[in-house]
Amino acid sequence: GAGVSQSPSNKVTEKGKDVELRCDPISGHTALYWYRQRLGQGLEFLIYFQGNSAPDKSGLPSDRFSAERTGESVSTLTIQRTQQEDSAVYLCASSTGQEHTEAFFGQGTRLTVV
């Protein structure tokens, strides 16, 4: 596609349920980031994928959070046993990882845990 696509756009879930968020990066982009943005706050790094290398998971806040990416395609961020503090916008970005390192963002998924 032309840009980074994230789905769903909005998700409301009950506390304790699992959720799965999807990111379709720009075709050919080897680098992919997930960020969390709480209301009125900046972007918190969660996880980074670069090609077939082992992902950098150092930003994942707990073991309830996990993410997968198959090759250089779609990535899914899974949050298990959601808590109210997980409510946030989850943003995905991709870049070529090469000289032109501009990161392109999706519109995010707004997750609300009730």
Next chain:
Amino acid sequence: AQTVTQSQPEMSVQEAETVTLSCTYDTSENNYYLFWYKQPPSRQMILVIRQEAYKQQNATENRFSVNFQKAAKSFSLKISDSQLGDTAMYFCAFMKHWRGGADGLTFGKGTHLIIQP
């Protein structure tokens, strides 16, 4: 690890005025990239302007320009002739040259810019 600091949580100016948003960063890298992103209420992060650290000339994109001071590790954004549509959160970001990870693309906490009619 890199850090990016935006010291102005919120700024408000009148339409048509010029406004400058400040950003400082800390890094031991010599080659890197700096960005300003705009995030309107739609949540879409939009790249406003970018600067390569090896270029001494300040980047300019229409009404947007930067003042890049590499030695001082400062990267401010100037918006001239501000417009109502410029109202948004503005994030300063740092990226290492081609390497990523936790400190590869680092953001400041943002400045909420309000343009008053």
